[in-house]
Amino acid sequence: MRKIQILLKFLIIILVLFSLLYIDLITGFIRIPFSEISKFIFSSKDVSEDYFVLIKEFRFPRVIVAMLAGASLSVSGLIMQTIFRNPLAGPYVLGVSSGASLGVALVVLGGSGIVFNAENYFSSHALLLFAAGLGSVVVLMLILAVSSKVRDILSVLITGILIAGVVGSLVNILQYFATDVNVKSFVVWTMGSLHSVSYADISVLTPVIVITTLIIYVFSKKLNLLLGGENFAISMGVNLRLLRIISFITVSVLTGAITAYCGPIGFIGIAVPHIARWIFNTSDHFILIPASILLGGIFILGGDVLSCSFSENGVLPINAITAILGAPFIIWVVIKNKRTMV
């Protein structure tokens, strides 16, 4: 009975995801007819030349990256909420995204002299990913150090915001001292959104994100045990240190990779896991991880549709849209959790 319910819910979510995928492929500066998109997906031969190029070169990578970003940030948020035992944890509010930005800034502005072109594609992007991941790990360690001293959820949150502030200032200082050329390439980078990612980028992102997510899915059982308290988890035979290391690597890789390619995107990481818990009425990671992946895709595709349809001649930054959609959820979580958060 319960299993059927869960399967039904997943089915509906997948349907919604696919309809949004269609809608997102349609929306943009040029509206593409529904039939052309169906043709592109199912046969890809009879599509008129113009539409084919438009879909293949612009819309399709955008949709893929959107789903990757939504999935990664949502899973990161879910893992962080469990590991820090904090319903308001997420990669953006606790400064993990900022840490990744700092990593990118150090590479681009810090005089590494790296040039992003097709010839050194692999080495330059590997360095970038590594730097973003490293930045994320450093912030996570700082937050872990604070949260082991302070049990209070809101204090940890404020610390995260302060860390994000300091990291932002460091990026500003780096910009101040960097050369004009470097600053230009960095500013272009920070403006990078879902719309500036190429197939080459996708071919790097996809395996990284898929493998990391699969690894953390295997640890769902241990994450579930952590829901009963840290001492309880240890008494059940969980190696807490190992679980933390795996989780931190997961969050850093997922958040770092997405931030490196799409810039910091906020609030998805907090909001989506809560929506998943609410829809499935469970805290079981075996359900919540796939649910967060799908719902994260829905959330960000929805945001992308909005960002493309508001202005006539361009797109709004996705970060602005996710903040407007996501911030009310945080308030909802605060109100809902009043009893459990002191």
Added chain:
Amino acid sequence: MNNFVLHTENLEFGYKTVLTKPVSLNTKLNDIICVIGRNGVGKSALLNTLSGILPPLSGNIYFDGIELKKTKSYERPKFVSFVPSKPEFLMNLTVYEMAALGRYPYTNIFDIKTFSDKNIIEETLKEYDLDNLKTRPLWALSDGEKQRVMICRAVIQQTPLIILDEPTAFLDYIMRKKLLNDLKNLAINKNKCIIFSSHDIEISLKYCTKIWFFIDNFIETFSPDEFINSKIFKDFATFREL
């Protein structure tokens, strides 16, 4: 070693610094052991050490004659289950989900529960009057109900040894009696060994079969009768400094 459920050999424990002289304790099935001592003497540290949360500083612990250090971390929860004093839960973990955590030592990495696993969970929930609360989130329960869920989970874990850290702390008088009655039932009818700490000497004396008393950096073992007639108890009862 033979039929001791739990047996320690010159055990020294504590958080970084040693709290007592080396202790050698042992317990059998059907024992109900009450750990008594003043705040900060190391009751929780002892219970955490015995349940494998805190590594011992020196000495050995044996479960069923098997050395703790030699057991795999995933085998330990089949011997001993631990009920924390103030259970902390995250988010909307439901009663059923918490109870189901008790089967974790027996399921595979993807936590696939067999029919008998599910049966044990359902039966035990019924036994503890929790089956009508199954889908409730734990934070919405009263302290007494939370405690009952945690004990129910420990029973579902089917371990010979159950360790509880101050289980009576947040309960009223009636609930305390009921809880200790439940524990006694567990020890006698289900063939378990129960270790719990308490500040509630009077009520604990009625139910326990053995007392571990923390005194002057040492743990003394008494039977309830011995304890009542001991000098320690008289000092204790007349509020004299120990």
